Amino acid sequence: MTPSPEPLLSVRDLEVTFSPRKRLFRERVELRAVDGVSFDLTEGETLGLVGESGCGKSTTARGLMRLVEPSGGSVRLEGRELLGLPAKELRSARRDIQMVFQDPYSSLDPSMLVRDSIGEPLDVHVKLGRTERVERVAELLRRVGLPPEYMTRYPHEFSGGQRQRLTIARAIAADPKILVLDEAVSALDVSTQNQVIGLLEELSAQIGLTYLFIAHDLSVVRHISDRVAVMYLGQIVEHGEAARVFDAPAHPYTEALLSAVPVPSPKTQRSRERIVLSGDPPDPSRVPPGCRFHTRCTYAMDVCRTEVPPLTPAQGSGEVACHLHTTGPRLAGASVRTLATRSEVPA
Ligand SMILES: Nc1ncnc2c1ncn2[C@@H]1O[C@H](COP(=O)(O)OP(=O)(O)O)[C@@H](O)[C@H]1O
Ligand code: SF4
Ligand SMILES: [Mg+2]
Structure with missing residues (x-):
């Protein structure tokens, strides 16, 4: 192997x-x-x-x-x-890891020409001559689907989606290996989101x-x-290949998050609505004992209030931290949705 x-x-x-x-x-x-x-x-x-x-x-x-x-x-x-x-x-x-935030103005200075905003990381990391710098900025703009002529404009002259393209151009300017995109498309409408994701x-x-x-x-x-990790109160409670996590969520929290995502079929939508995520997450300075999700979990059992559930393998890929998989119904990594078709749903 x-x-x-x-x-x-x-x-x-x-x-x-x-x-x-x-x-x-x-x-x-x-x-x-x-x-x-x-x-x-x-x-x-x-x-x-x-x-x-x-x-x-x-x-x-x-x-x-x-x-x-x-x-x-x-x-x-x-x-x-x-x-x-x-x-x-x-x-x-840090040159190898660049961040893109929700708000483009946090990385695009409104008083700076696009050419200089995008060129700034080049000045820091890649020292280029004047002509080469302009050429490189033009190439970066093309790469993110914008005409090179836009380099002599200011950020406010662009739409939200275009500004996010500019931010991405700036983030990739010095050839990073990793982009960390923190809610980078969250403020955009769905069709612009899809374009930026494309x-x-x-x-x-x-x-x-x-x-x-x-x-x-x-x-x-x-x-x-490709893979998804689900966080709750400072910890990863489930992770795995994206298709597995979406089709067979093993953690009740993942299932609850998914039930809030609209699906095309009204029948499927109705069957999912029984899992409601009620209330806000607890204060992170006062984390509940045992499983941190127990105060909001539809399936909480006695053990959940005292014992911290360890990460165990989820069927297909990844891991899940939930007592349903080790005690109680012993789902052994299967989708938490299978509980709906079984008789031993915990009270
Ligand atoms: N600089 C800070 N000082 C104090 N608390 C903070 C600070 N930044 C974040 N927090 C707290 O840390 C927790 C996690 O915040 P954050 O990482 O921003 O969450 P998310 O990005 O998932 O919305 C929250 O309770 C938030 O209030
Ligand atoms: S450990 Fe218990 S409370 Fe936590 S998610 Fe699993 S069933 Fe719910
Ligand atoms: Mg955040």
């Missing part, structure tokens, strides 16, 4: 802790926004990271790039540990980019992801 290739990026037990003040003059509380997150990114693949707002997706991304300093864990880029790396070496490693797929095929694609909306992640 040939050994599997070393992952491009390997994140292990990543922890990011904040200590905000609860109220003025009150003592600080400890908030573990990312609590032991592990995943690999293999070259050329797209990992979708999903979960409700506040579950720690952005902090995971910021932590692995050390835009916020993790309190524990390991982040290896092509085998090189990034946590603890001195500032100078970190800068060169562009990302083309870029991945043309220049072999690898993506960490973050979104709170599962329907957005579905088409672009």
Whole structure:
């Protein structure tokens, strides 16, 4: 058997802790926004990271790039540990991982010509002569589907979708290996979203980019992801190949998230509506004991309130952290939807 290739990026037990003040003059509380997150990114693949707002997706991304300093864990880029790396070496490693955010203005300076916004990473990393720089910017604009003449315009002259194309052009300017897209298409309408996702797929095929694609909306992640990881209150509760996670969700939280995604058939839609995600996630500074999802889970059993469920293999691919698979109905990695057709649905 040939050994599997070393992952491009390997994140292990990543922890990011904040200590905000609860109220003025009150003592600080400890908030573990990312609590032991592990995943690999293999070259050329797209990992979708999903979960409700506040579950720690952005902090995971910021932590692995050390835009916020993790309190524990390991982040290896092509085998090189990034946590603890001195500032100078970190800068060169950061060239390989670029981020695209929801709001294009966070990376496009409104007062700067497109030419200079896109050219800036080139100035930092690739020193080019004047003519070469203009040529390179023109090529980047073409690559993201925009005419090179647009380089003498300002960001406000573009539509939301076009601005996101500009942000992508800037992000790929210095030839990174990985793009971290944090809700990069979330603010766009569905048809523009699809166009930008199409562009990302083309870029991945043309220049072999690898993506960490973050979104709170599962329907957005579905088409672009090879694998999907589902986060709840700072932890990954299920991961696996995208088709398996969408067709046979093994975790009740994944099932609940999916039931909120509209499906074309009204009959299927009705049968899914019985799983309702009620209320907001608990305060992350006061994580419930046992399974963190037990306060909202339709299937919660006694064991769920005291014991933390470990990650166990899910049927087909990936892993799931839920007692339904090891105790109770013993789903053993099967889809949680099979419970609906079995008699031993827990009370
Ligand atoms: N700089 C910060 N200081 C204190 N708390 C933070 C900070 N950034 C994020 N958080 C908290 O960390 C948790 C995770 O946030 P975030 O990673 O932004 O979630 P997501 O991207 O999934 O919406 C939230 O409870 C959020 O309030
Ligand atoms: S461990 Fe229990 S509470 Fe948690 S998701 Fe599974 S059934 Fe629900
Ligand atoms: Mg976020």
